[in-house]
Amino acid sequence: MNRVAAYLSALLTFVPLLAAADPVRTTADGLTVIVRTDPPIIAVGKAKVRVELKENGQPVTGATVRVFVRMPAMDMGEKEQTARPLPDAPGVYEAPAVFAMAGDYVADITVITGDRQRRAQVKLATGMNTAEGVGHGLTLGLLVALAGAALAILTWIGMRRSGQRIPWSQLAKPGVWGSILLLGLAIAIAMYAVRNWRRPGAMTPIEAQAMEMETPPPPGVASVETAVAGYGPVEQTVSYLGQVTGWVEQDIIPRVGGWIVEMPVYVGTRVRRGDVLLRLDRSSTEPVVAERAGMVEQATLEAQAATSEVRRVQADVERARADAAAKQSALAAARSELEQARAEASEAQEAVVAATEKLSAAKASQQAAASDVAYWDAELARMERLKARGVVSLEELQRTQTETARARAALTAAEAGIKEAEAEVRRMKAAQSSAVAAVQSASSRLQQARADNDSAAQSLRMTEAGLDTARRQAAARQASVRQARAMLLGAETTERYTIIRATADGVITERRISPGVYVTAGQTVLRMVPLTPVRLQARVSEADLPLVRVGAAVRVWRPEKPDRTVLTRITSVAPYVDGSTRTALVEAVWPNADGRFRVGEAIRMSIVVASRQRALRIPAEAVREEALAASGVEGRSVQHTVWRVQQGPTATVERVPIRTGAHDERFYEVIEGLQAGDRVVVKGWAGLHDGDEVVDTTGPAAGSMPAGSARSGAATTHQHTTAPRYTCPMHPEVVADAPGRCPKCGMALVRKDTVR
Numbered sequence: 001m002n003r004v005a006a007y008l009s010a011l012l013t014f015v016p017l018l019a020a021a022d023p024v025r026t027t028a029d030g031l032t033v034i035v036r037t038d039p040p041i042i043a044v045g046k047a048k049v050r051v052e053l054k055e056n057g058q059p060v061t062g063a064t065v066r067v068f069v070r071m072p073a074m075d076m077g078e079k080e081q082t083a084r085p086l087p088d089a090p091g092v093y094e095a096p097a098v099f100a101m102a103g104d105y106v107a108d109i110t111v112i113t114g115d116r117q118r119r120a121q122v123k124l125a126t127g128m129n130t131a132e133g134v135g136h137g138l139t140l141g142l143l144v145a146l147a148g149a150a151l152a153i154l155t156w157i158g159m160r161r162s163g164q165r166i167p168w169s170q171l172a173k174p175g176v177w178g179s180i181l182l183l184g185l186a187i188a189i190a191m192y193a194v195r196n197w198r199r200p201g202a203m204t205p206i207e208a209q210a211m212e213m214e215t216p217p218p219p220g221v222a223s224v225e226t227a228v229a230g231y232g233p234v235e236q237t238v239s240y241l242g243q244v245t246g247w248v249e250q251d252i253i254p255r256v257g258g259w260i261v262e263m264p265v266y267v268g269t270r271v272r273r274g275d276v277l278l279r280l281d282r283s284s285t286e287p288v289v290a291e292r293a294g295m296v297e298q299a300t301l302e303a304q305a306a307t308s309e310v311r312r313v314q315a316d317v318e319r320a321r322a323d324a325a326a327k328q329s330a331l332a333a334a335r336s337e338l339e340q341a342r343a344e345a346s347e348a349q350e351a352v353v354a355a356t357e358k359l360s361a362a363k364a365s366q367q368a369a370a371s372d373v374a375y376w377d378a379e380l381a382r383m384e385r386l387k388a389r390g391v392v393s394l395e396e397l398q399r400t401q402t403e404t405a406r407a408r409a410a411l412t413a414a415e416a417g418i419k420e421a422e423a424e425v426r427r428m429k430a431a432q433s434s435a436v437a438a439v440q441s442a443s444s445r446l447q448q449a450r451a452d453n454d455s456a457a458q459s460l461r462m463t464e465a466g467l468d469t470a471r472r473q474a475a476a477r478q479a480s481v482r483q484a485r486a487m488l489l490g491a492e493t494t495e496r497y498t499i500i501r502a503t504a505d506g507v508i509t510e511r512r513i514s515p516g517v518y519v520t521a522g523q524t525v526l527r528m529v530p531l532t533p534v535r536l537q538a539r540v541s542e543a544d545l546p547l548v549r550v551g552a553a554v555r556v557w558r559p560e561k562p563d564r565t566v567l568t569r570i571t572s573v574a575p576y577v578d579g580s581t582r583t584a585l586v587e588a589v590w591p592n593a594d595g596r597f598r599v600g601e602a603i604r605m606s607i608v609v610a611s612r613q614r615a616l617r618i619p620a621e622a623v624r625e626e627a628l629a630a631s632g633v634e635g636r637s638v639q640h641t642v643w644r645v646q647q648g649p650t651a652t653v654e655r656v657p658i659r660t661g662a663h664d665e666r667f668y669e670v671i672e673g674l675q676a677g678d679r680v681v682v683k684g685w686a687g688l689h690d691g692d693e694v695v696d697t698t699g700p701a702a703g704s705m706p707a708g709s710a711r712s713g714a715a716t717t718h719q720h721t722t723a724p725r726y727t728c729p730m731h732p733e734v735v736a737d738a739p740g741r742c743p744k745c746g747m748a749l750v751r752k753d754t755v756r
Helices: 002-013 140-161 174-196 205-210 286-388 394-496 712-717
Strands: 024-028 031-038 045-055 064-070 092-099 104-113 116-125 222-228 230-246 250-252 258-262 276-280 499-501 506-511 526-530 534-541 553-558 561-569 583-590 602-619 624-628 637-646 652-663 667-672 679-683 694-696
Touching: 024 104, 024 116, 031 104, 031 116, 045 064, 045 104, 064 092, 222 637, 230 652, 230 667, 276 526, 286 394, 534 602, 553 583, 561 583, 583 602, 602 652, 602 679
Parallel strands: 222 694
Antiparallel strands: 024 031, 031 045, 045 092, 064 104, 104 116, 222 679, 230 534, 230 602, 250 526, 258 276, 276 499, 506 526, 534 583, 553 561, 553 602, 602 667, 624 637, 637 652, 637 679, 652 667
């Protein structure tokens, strides 16, 4: 039977396609009205109704045609539409229509030609084929017969394939035919009940399945709610789930091993910074500390002795330097004395040469004087003879005698000069000998000074080398002191590690080991959680990370208590992004004086990334995001648009792209695209097109609300009394205390007590 039902359903699916296809015709006062639809087969949704008018076989042009397509048993909020003439088809007029659900419809057509008005009515239904006639089709009885024959053939084929045989003898039994007749009777009764006994406006199951709940309202009656763009504050935030961590939350872990001799804390004990948490046995650390202290003392004494040796050698170096300086001075004096002696010897040599030359000159003068004396002596003897003979006068004799005396005096003087020159030569030679001796003495003293200077320099070098050695030894002793002190410090530190103190105020939350137990280094003994302050941390995605700044305001609350919110500021943003999660840690410090947050619990952090105190803003419900595809997926960008209401004889909408700035859950800042006072659609924009007429169901308060108020429609639509009396048959959640139309589908509201 299940297989038969499946075959029957498949065949009934094609019944509308096999139905007759002809335009709907009617007459009104001699006017022939032919109705077609586009698409030809009427389906649930929007369509176009084409009305062809003929009078006396001729097309009627220049007429005013109004079309009103409605469901006779249910008011869906339809409105009468004015049809426009088609330029390429004389006498054909076209009007929009909406078939909101499956079922029967009535098209009321009003034709006005001049001062004459004629009315016609035609019946339509979803599934009807209004295309130009393709034959009268098949009758319903023939369709049923064909369906039955097809069902029988399919059943026979299936049985043959499976190896079964038709039990003709069983089919001929009266019980089988009685069951078939009973089934047909039940189907007939059900069809009659559906057609005649159902409540007006109710749908059959097939109609309910075929109904398109998202079908937009008929043109001209789209119900929307609006809000007004105005100025106000906008605060953009990013929200993340985080957790509370302690300021210095830590496990109490000893750094050295030992027996626990004291542990004065228990679970729940409140401790302050510096309080003793536990003590370990010191019997193994105290001897090591004493030994290391002795090593420090010994190394200190050796270092002091090395320092004294350095000072002594430094004094020897100073004396050696003074002696070397004295020897340098003596060497310089010896060099000066030698140079002076050499200069005096040179002068004495020159004096000897001069005296020798003077002696030679004196001898030459004596020889000349001796020659002159001999001449004048001979001349005097001759003159005396001549005087004796009386040849010459006495005067001439006397003059000769005078010249002779002068010549003898010159000879005497020349001889005296020779003696004096010889004495001078002897004196100069003596001085020269003395100068040469002085030079030799100065040279000897210079050689001695050089030897003394070299000896002093060598002694200084040896002394300085001894000073370097003493200093190195002193440095080694100081290093030994530092090493010994470091070893002592290590031993003392190890001994201090036997006492563990609290590093912050907190409370003991866990005690894992009891006193008297041996613990090893690194083994957790206690767990402590600080009470105040606490760190509020969240991992922010790298996409939002550039927007987060240190100092930004952040609201924090626990998810189970959203009304208890605290306001603080971001204190740190991690300078790196986790490569596995593509997030970075953002933290805010909270004093937690009242103990509001508990360490480890989950929190919600809403971080302010942009704030505008006076921004042109609109409700977030009015903004649509549309992805603009570029050359590839990575090149996509987002465009924001809104539906702006244009006021006029009728309200229409137009889609306007806008450039947004900061935004939060309630508002978007509008930088470009809108002006203060513009009205935008916040609800009911699904299915709208540019130029669509709309009905603003926001309510009378919408026009009086201040610009920029949030959700103006929402502020008025749901303000009902406590006992609503009217509701929508299709949307029972819509209730009102007065008659009207449903803001979702446009249907007339009915009394709530009549809806079952």
